[in-house]
Amino acid sequence: MSGRLAGRRVLITGGEGFIGSNLAAACLAEGAIVRSLDVGLAGTGYDPRNLDGLDVERLTGDIRDSKAVEAALDGVDLVFHCAATTAHGRSLKAPLENLSINAEGALVIFESVRAVNPTATLVYVGTTTQLGPIGEASADEDHAQQPVELYSAHKMLAERAALIYGKSHGLAVSAVRLPNVYGPRMAVHDPGLSFLGWFIGLGLRGERLTVFRPGTQLRNIIHVDDAVEGLIRAGLRDETRGQVTVVGHPAHAAVIDAARAIAAHIGGEAALVDWPAGRKAIEVGHARLDCRRSWVRLGWKPGITLADGLARTGAWFRRHREAP
Numbered sequence: 077m078s079g080r081l082a083g084r085r086v087l088i089t090g091g092e093g094f095i096g097s098n099l100a101a102a103c104l105a106e107g108a109i110v111r112s113l114d115v116g117l118a119g120t121g122y123d124p125r126n127l128d129g130l131d132v133e134r135l136t137g138d139i140r141d142s143k144a145v146e147a148a149l150d151g152v153d154l155v156f157h158c159a160a161t162t163a164h165g166r167s168l169k170a171p172l173e174n175l176s177i178n179a180e181g182a183l184v185i186f187e188s189v190r191a192v193n194p195t196a197t198l199v200y201v202g203t204t205t206q207l208g209p210i211g212e213a214s215a216d217e218d219h220a221q222q223p224v225e226l227y228s229a230h231k232m233l234a235e236r237a238a239l240i241y242g243k244s245h246g247l248a249v250s251a252v253r254l255p256n257v258y259g260p261r262m263a264v265h266d267p268g269l270s271f272l273g274w275f276i277g278l279g280l281r282g283e284r285l286t287v288f289r290p291g292t293q294l295r296n297i298i299h300v301d302d303a304v305e306g307l308i309r310a311g312l313r314d315e316t317r318g319q320v321t322v323v324g325h326p327a328h329a330a331v332i333d334a335a336r337a338i339a340a341h342i343g344g345e346a347a348l349v350d351w352p353a354g355r356k357a358i359e360v361g362h363a364r365l366d367c368r369r370s371w372v373r374l375g376w377k378p379g380i381t382l383a384d385g386l387a388r389t390g391a392w393f394r395r396h397r398e399a400p
């Protein structure tokens with residue numbers, strides 16, 4: 077098998093979720109031998125159909141169980157840590173579960189790599205929501221992190237821990253932050269997960285995509301194929317070791333324009349509505365990213381346009397899923 081990962085053995089935690097499963101497909105296409113460790117957590121983007129048709133070794137286990145993690149690490153030379161409990165709002169209602177999975181669980185991964193497989197390369201998947209409110213600025217890789225909900229705070233903690241493991245224990249660690257990701261295999265039924273997934277689901281059903289007015293806050297939005305290309309490059313390129321690399325798109329879109337694009341390329345109709353009580357507390361305003369340093373480290377930058385990516389996403393859901 078040829079490809080950039082020919083013969084490499086890859087472990088993806090959270091491999092049955094949205095990004096993990098797309099990453100699994102991309103790693104297979106690059107010639108890797110792929111294993112997933114996933115516990116099948118409700119309230120996340122977990123969907124066992126995500127790995128259907130892919131030659132992936134599926135392990136069922138919890139990242140907080142060091143025995144399960146150590147077994148999953150056997151013979152592996154590249155680890156992508158994607159597993160997480162991913163609902164931002166819910167992290168305020170179940171703070172200890174969130175801490176336990178997103179921070180402690182990550183530490184179990186790092187500690188297990190150190191103990192049983194210290195030559196493996198580890199890619200930690202973080203989120204640009206770790207930054208919190210950025211204001212009018214464009215945030216680069218060094219921008220201060222002031223998360224406004226516990227999911228992002230715990231992701232930030234785990235990212236710091238990953239980099240500390242790299243430095244203190246000599247592990248090959250790359251920390252990657254992703255912005256808003258959309259595409260095939262994403263969860264489209266749960267408004268508590270990504271707003272893009274929720275809107276895409278509404279669009280597929282021909283319903284109203286309700287945006288809290290005025291919806292002008294800018295977001296960095298990437299197609300999952302760009303996200304996984306960034307992750308694979310981070311896994312391969314020494315330039316990303318010990319660094320925070322942000323896989324952001326050169327273009328930004330207002331939330332209302334993203335909703336209109338979903339309506340145009342997938343279905344439904346965008347409509348402005350008032351904010352529901354309590355939701356504004358975790359709103360961060362504009363989220364502009366300056367990823368120039370990261371693009372140099374990656375030797376590449378995301379390039380899939382919103383229009384093209386949404387059209388491909390709509391076509392994929394219509395072909396592979398029942399009416400959502």
Ligand SMILES: NC(=O)c1ccc[n+]([C@@H]2O[C@H](COP(=O)([O-])OP(=O)(O)OC[C@H]3O[C@@H](n4cnc5c(N)ncnc54)[C@H](O)[C@@H]3O)[C@@H](O)[C@H]2O)c1
Nearest residue numbers: 090093094095115116117120121122138139159160203257
């Ligand atoms: N989707 C996005 O827009 C986005 C943006 C930035 C960062 N991220 C990060 O990327 C990673 C993947 O996100 P996603 O959207 O694919 O999430 P997802 O919710 O689709 O998938 C997460 C997966 O992790 C698994 N999981 C949860 N807890 C586990 C545990 N204790 N042990 C084993 N498996 C467990 C779930 O079962 C699920 O399959 C996460 O770390 C997330 O923080 C995602």
